[in-house]
Amino acid sequence: MLIKLIDVNKSFKDYKVLKNINLSINKGETLAIIGASGSGKSTLLKLMIGLERPSSGQVWIKNEDIAKLNEEELDKVRLNMGMVFQYSALFDSMTVADNVAFGLREHSSLTEAEIGHIVEEKLNTVGLKDFANYMPNELSGGMKKRVSLARAIAFEPEIILYDEPTSGLDPVMAGKIDKLIKYTQEKMHVTSVVVTHDMDSAYYIADRIAMIYEGEIIALEDAHAIKTSSDKRVQEFINGGRI
Numbered sequence: 001m002l003i004k005l006i007d008v009n010k011s012f013k014d015y016k017v018l019k020n021i022n023l024s025i026n027k028g029e030t031l032a033i034i035g036a037s038g039s040g041k042s043t044l045l046k047l048m049i050g051l052e053r054p055s056s057g058q059v060w061i062k063n064e065d066i067a068k069l070n071e072e073e074l075d076k077v078r079l080n081m082g083m084v085f086q087y088s089a090l091f092d093s094m095t096v097a098d099n100v101a102f103g104l105r106e107h108s109s110l111t112e113a114e115i116g117h118i119v120e121e122k123l124n125t126v127g128l129k130d131f132a133n134y135m136p137n138e139l140s141g142g143m144k145k146r147v148s149l150a151r152a153i154a155f156e157p158e159i160i161l162y163d164e165p166t167s168g169l170d171p172v173m174a175g176k177i178d179k180l181i182k183y184t185q186e187k188m189h190v191t192s193v194v195v196t197h198d199m200d201s202a203y204y205i206a207d208r209i210a211m212i213y214e215g216e217i218i219a220l221e222d223a224h225a226i227k228t229s230s231d232k233r234v235q236e237f238i239n240g241g242r243i
């Protein structure tokens with residue numbers, strides 16, 4: 001078990017966003033999280049990397065309950081985790097290469113030559129080796145996502161969290177991102193949690209799929225088993241709804 005949430009609740013003021021979340025993710029597994037907009041998916045991901053703290057409950061990453069850690073301790077745990085944010089979150093004033101190098105410069109004692117080598121390798125992995133000196137605003141949405149992924153894998157993390165990595169992309173680019181996610185599983189043995197609205201993507205990349213409905217996990221099944229779920233809310237989402 002690499003990630004384990006126990007009785008997690010999260011409220012913003014009086015509003016309960018997540019209710020009694022219990023969830024375990026095994027080493028090497030890819031879990032997709034589906035659910036309507038506003039159901040609490042992004043908040044759940046943020047809890048897993050300590051960008052939000054639970055109002056109650058435990059958030060275990062390997063052998064630490066990160067809900068109890070201070071910022072400095074959290075930073076150490078985060079070195080083992082990458083996150084691909086929904087809006088890529090690149091620094092617009094830095095080149096692609098500097099964006100990928102940023103964390104390594106901040107949080108490692110590697111030399112510039114070593115960092116340069118890693119950046120080149122990771123950009124190559126995501127198919128952007130010729131774009132090292134571009135600025136983010138010169139790239140398409142899909143390319144930005146791939147830079148974001150290159151940055152996430154720079155530390156060779158054990159865990160990567162993705163918030164809607166294929167949303168807003170055309171099907172071909174979405175497919176490329178899915179293939180890269182698969183590559184990180186198969187070649188880098190990364191454990192992943194992927195929030196997505198895209199069921200084709202979920203079936204392709206995930207071992208299991210969890211559905212959140214109004215802050216609760218209402219289904220958690222093997223990826224293809226969820227197709228035959230008897231829960232009406234699940235059926236409505238997976239058949240009706242790209243949201």
Ligand code: ADP
Pocket residue numbers: 012017035036037038039040041042043044
């Ligand atoms: P999803 O990613 O499934 O669309 P979110 O986790 O972003 O959902 O948000 C779930 C609910 O929590 C929404 O109603 C949202 O407005 C609310 N929410 C999220 N973050 C905050 C915050 N920092 N402060 C107040 N409310 C928030």
Ligand code: MG
Pocket residue numbers: 041042043163
């Ligand atoms: Mg979200």
